[in-house]
Amino acid sequence: MPTLPLEGLTVIAVEQAVAAPFCSSRLADAGAHVIKVERPEGDFARGYDAAAKGQSSYFVWLNRGKDSEVIDLATSDGRSALEALIAKADVLLQNLKPGAMDRLGFPLDRLRRDYPKLICCTISGYGDDGPYAHRKAYDLLIQAESGLASITGGPDGPSRVGLSIVDIATGATAHAAILEALIARGRTSKGADIRVSMFDVMADWLTVPLLNAEAGNPPQRMGLAHPSIAPYGVFTSSDGRGILISIQSEREWKKLCAEVLGQPDLPGDPRLANMVERVRNRALTDRIVGDSFAALTRDELLQRLSEADIAFAEVNTMADLAIHPHLRRIEVDTPNGPVAYPAPAAVVVDQPRRYGAVPAIGGRADATSIRSGTKSP
8 A cells, every 4th residue: 555645643632522533533544643542431422323333423434543542631640641642742633621631731832832843733612712712512502603503494493404514614624724734844843733613613614694694685594495596496306306406597597498397488588587587586486497397207307407417416315325326435344343434535546545443442443444435335
């Protein structure tokens, strides 16, 4: 196997739950030696569910390729053991409660003084300052507090995004920041002190709806529809399949009318003549498209949409994703046997990767995983 980009680097991850483990799992994929520091009972994410051969789906997904080091930080011996690990590390990543590392004897100012090349990355809910800095923060809490839930769902009320989007976004932000710091250290030999808050990450991602709200056009919850484009939404085939279409231009609208709906004269109707009018007359637009879709089967619609080069997607379930022809999987070893799940998105051409095993508490992750990037069965 070729040398991986981060081989030779050591990451100490005093982590739990999702955000920091997402970040460190990507560092491990790239070849870093990630030592996950766990309390004697283990990361509490090990108990989130039992979907992966009796193990937590979260833990199996986010902890491949790491060594688990059991350290009781409540003891002086445990704190000494962590100090010894940090002394040899390139990166220290942690997402404990605010102030926890300071109380344990690992304040960042002291670590930066003692280990000037160390890259420290701290993940928190609300950062170090401000009226909410002391608050506990979890994914759904930040979805609500940031306003994300207010623009998610349908007209009936706010909704949770159906996955841990705040945690994942925060982990991805931390990952990018650590890689930047590693590049900078290669030029300056200096470490870094990176602080990433979950609230800041979501506020950044919410820039477009925020600016629209401040301009007097607050986003409305529209389910699988678009506030300024029509038709753009889900229409149901005669055999009950939901198909989402997106018409972005007048050229596409004319092709949809002529080649899918079989009504080439529709663009001449002044109520449907351009995007502004179609949005203003959304009920009419959607009714015409919906009636035409309801007269055709799913297979007939997919064929017509594809031949007309219309942007579309089926409204799939997780069962559909499991057998999706485009799904790539990796297989990783776990204490309870191999588990296959979606492959990391980035593909480096001509550099295939092997993914390390998921460790038991106190276990090691040898690079024994196989079938990098295989398609769904």
